Amino acid sequence: MTDDLRDLLRSTFRWTDLGPGTDYMVSDRSGWWRDPRILNGLGPALAGLFPAERPTVVVSPEVTGFMVGPLVARALGVGFVEAYRAGARRAIAEPMIWADIPADHRGEAQRLGIRQNLVGDADRALVVDDWAATGAQARGLRGLLGAAYVGTAVIVDECPPVVSAELGIRSLLTGTDLDP
Numbered sequence: 241m242t243d244d245l246r247d248l249l250r251s252t253f254r255w256t257d258l259g260p261g262t263d264y265m266v267s268d269r270s271g272w273w274r275d276p277r278i279l280n281g282l283g284p285a286l287a288g289l290f291p292a293e294r295p296t297v298v299v300s301p302e303v304t305g306f307m308v309g310p311l312v313a314r315a316l317g318v319g320f321v322e323a324y325r326a327g328a329r330r331a332i333a334e335p336m337i338w339a340d341i342p343a344d345h346r347g348e349a350q351r352l353g354i355r356q357n358l359v360g361d362a363d364r365a366l367v368v369d370d371w372a373a374t375g376a377q378a379r380g381l382r383g384l385l386g387a388a389y390v391g392t393a394v395i396v397d398e399c400p401p402v403v404s405a406e407l408g409i410r411s412l413l414t415g416t417d418l419d420p
């Protein structure tokens with residue numbers, strides 16, 4: 241099942257060439273969300289990366305995490321918490337706790353925040369996202385969640401192995417699986 245899903249993820253992913261004047265390719269992940277077989281399998285497959293940890297809540301950063309996280313929460317039978325990017329929208333009205341992220345894969349500083357009453361001392365929080373590039377989101381959310389953090393499940397992990405090991409990042413694919 242997971243091997244079939246990995247094949248589907250590879251075959252529906254594209255790199256988009258931005259054309260002359262740049263050697264930069266951008267990832268097109270839209271084929272993943274367009275395929276009902278992937279939507280059906282993604283939650284259980286990502287949840288299955290952490291079978292022993294028995295998460296009690298899933299936490300995901302906006303914006304793509306807001307699509308993937310609930311699929312995993314549904315598969316685990318637990319709830320979902322949004323981690324908002326400061327400045328991406330109007331301020332959240334409820335009390336928040338924030339983590340500073342010095343630099344993400346674009347070299348940009350960010351702040352990620354969750355409503356402070358949604359994750360408690362007894363929780364085991366699994367971070368879920370589509371992609372880990374430098375591990376910045378995972379590191380920020382680990383700092384935010386403290387002892388509740390059990391690890392990060394992503395579709396693609398491009399981090400150096402030492403970073404993935406340190407942050408407890410597990411994935412369905414690595415960067416080389418999607419080499420252009």
Ligand SMILES: O=P(O)(O)OC[C@H]1O[C@H](OP(=O)(O)OP(=O)(O)O)[C@H](O)[C@@H]1O
Binds near residue numbers: 345371
């Ligand atoms: O490991 P990191 O260096 O933290 O990078 C990973 C982040 O990069 C992407 O976000 P991006 O802002 O590119 O896209 P999104 O808005 O679609 O989530 C991805 O969704 C992760 O959240």
